[in-house]
Amino acid sequence: MLLIPLGESNKIGASCYYLNVEGTGILLDAGQSPGDDSLAGLPRFDILDEDPDWVIDHVVITHAHHDHVGGLPSVIRKWPHAAIHMTVATRHLLDTLLPASARLQARRAKETGITGPPSLTEEEVEAVTYLFQGHTLEEDFDLTGLLGRSRVSARFFHSGHVLGAAGLLVEFEEGGLRRRLFYTSDTNLRNQTIHPGGEYPDPPIDALVLESTLGADGDIENTTRREEEEALCSAITRTLARGGRVLLPVFALGRAQEVLALIDRFKRRGRIPETVPVYTSGLMRGVSDIYDRTRFSSPRLDPEFEVYGVEQKRMPRSQAGASSILQEPAIHVASSGMMMENTLSNRLAQRLLGDEKSGIFFVGFVKEDAPGHRLLEAASNGSEVSLGYLHEPQKVRCEVEKFRLTGHSNRRDLISLVQRLNPEITVLVHGDPEARAWMADNIRFFHPATEVVLSEQGRLLTL
Numbered sequence: 001m002l003l004i005p006l007g008e009s010n011k012i013g014a015s016c017y018y019l020n021v022e023g024t025g026i027l028l029d030a031g032q033s034p035g036d037d038s039l040a041g042l043p044r045f046d047i048l049d050e051d052p053d054w055v056i057d058h059v060v061i062t063h064a065h066h067d068h069v070g071g072l073p074s075v076i077r078k079w080p081h082a083a084i085h086m087t088v089a090t091r092h093l094l095d096t097l098l099p100a101s102a103r104l105q106a107r108r109a110k111e112t113g114i115t116g117p118p119s120l121t122e123e124e125v126e127a128v129t130y131l132f133q134g135h136t137l138e139e140d141f142d143l144t145g146l147l148g149r150s151r152v153s154a155r156f157f158h159s160g161h162v163l164g165a166a167g168l169l170v171e172f173e174e175g176g177l178r179r180r181l182f183y184t185s186d187t188n189l190r191n192q193t194i195h196p197g198g199e200y201p202d203p204p205i206d207a208l209v210l211e212s213t214l215g216a217d218g219d220i221e222n223t224t225r226r227e228e229e230e231a232l233c234s235a236i237t238r239t240l241a242r243g244g245r246v247l248l249p250v251f252a253l254g255r256a257q258e259v260l261a262l263i264d265r266f267k268r269r270g271r272i273p274e275t276v277p278v279y280t281s282g283l284m285r286g287v288s289d290i291y292d293r294t295r296f297s298s299p300r301l302d303p304e305f306e307v308y309g310v311e312q313k314r315m316p317r318s319q320a321g322a323s324s325i326l327q328e329p330a331i332h333v334a335s336s337g338m339m340m341e342n343t344l345s346n347r348l349a350q351r352l353l354g355d356e357k358s359g360i361f362f363v364g365f366v367k368e369d370a371p372g373h374r375l376l377e378a379a380s381n382g383s384e385v386s387l388g389y390l391h392e393p394q395k396v397r398c399e400v401e402k403f404r405l406t407g408h409s410n411r412r413d414l415i416s417l418v419q420r421l422n423p424e425i426t427v428l429v430h431g432d433p434e435a436r437a438w439m440a441d442n443i444r445f446f447h448p449a450t451e452v453v454l455s456e457q458g459r460l461l462t463l
């Protein structure tokens, strides 16, 4: 089998891997680099033009995060015949998220002048999402290509990351041998607040394509989720007690719903006053609705829990309305999670960071070049920070903290997964160079039986 990473490999950019097995061509994910709407943020699809045998029969989307699906409109334009597969829950999510991201991209292009890759019109989205094939977890589906010399079958496994997220097992025959590749995508072995931890196939696995997001984070393995939840609860309580406002920057898919479930728990236990208003907005509200509609058909710790069972108000759209609610102690759950420019969490942070009573608390992964990362740095070293294109550098006076409640596995868990699946070869993806270097060293040390490869954009891997 042949694997070619098409996305940028030196950072968490666009996830996209081309797999060719016995004449069948499969694209594993089709992401867009977070925060980069330009053509440069897309995977290098042109690499596949180099060899006429590198056909695309199928596209498999593992989950609805932008770094895994943002490039899909370009894939549909380039290979309109390809069949597109995902879990049933991801299909529901994309019905809402694809048109929303087309609108967002158009707005950003207007604001920044950056022309991005072609997106789909709302009519086109409607037409293509109708053809998306939604699959049930742990049920085989066929991926054999038109010119495939052997039958290729696949199966999704709940990955414990966000709603609909799944790892993918691909099985086929090659040279008379049965072979198996498992792509973890973004994965979490442990329970979160809404989702149970991930499920994985039984060994043996020939090739494991493993995420490495938190490979450089040595602190996370030394804290438990319960400790982090407790610390977040205390931070919210003390901010509200001094009359401040709490801002929780979150991803609209995943962290938003997990954090609302936590706030609900804190309120029910009397840790946060019942009367404190919680504000939500935009896309996350539509996503929350899909969480609720799929609660009996996707893995949940408590299927009775509903995100809309948590009392929440819609953030007013008008400037005046937003200003008025910023006068009172409240909790604002706003995207984006990394506080990218021109998002609500970024705009709210600009207004709150000069107020010593308020608190900005990160609860998910923040990549190094994101404005959220700049804010965390400035808060820790006392420097000024500029969060957006037009934002004058400002001193950070509010409380800024980071809590480790991510949807990704810590690095020790990822190593334990290698031990459990016992692959012949492990390809490290989805991590900055430092993260993947730690993972490579530790896999080689703890599990020398597997060959470790660092994925590199455009480099052919024969597995």
Ligand SMILES: [Zn+2]
Binding pocket: 063, 065, 161, 186
């Ligand atoms: Zn993700």
Ligand SMILES: [Zn+2]
Binding pocket: 015, 065, 067, 068, 186, 430
């Ligand atoms: Zn990702």
